[in-house]
Amino acid sequence: MGGRFGANKLPEATTPTHNLLYWESRRAIVIRFILGIVFGILALIFVFQNMENISVTFLAWTITTSRAVILFILLAAGFIVGWAVGSIGRWRRKTRR
Secondary structure, three states, X not given: OOOOOOOOOOOOOOOHHHHHHHHHHHHHHHHHHHHHHHHHHHHHHHHHHOOOEEEEEEOOEEEEXXXXXXXXXXXXXXXXXXXXXXXXXXXXXXXXX
């Protein structure tokens, strides 16, 4: 009982190259999944090792929280700034054409 588009069926290997690409993509998915699990475990170890509270003062604000939370906020801010700068660059290149 496949789905509407036959989602439960394996793709037919029309050529040896097609079959090879299918298994390479499956292998890449498994590798990404395993790396995600490993990085998740490492992140949990990091959080548990950095539970002590610290105070951070910026201009008029003072925040007291665990070191892991502060580092996570800084990491997220870095990702957002990097994504924004990259998006602006891609948008500028696209509009020049």
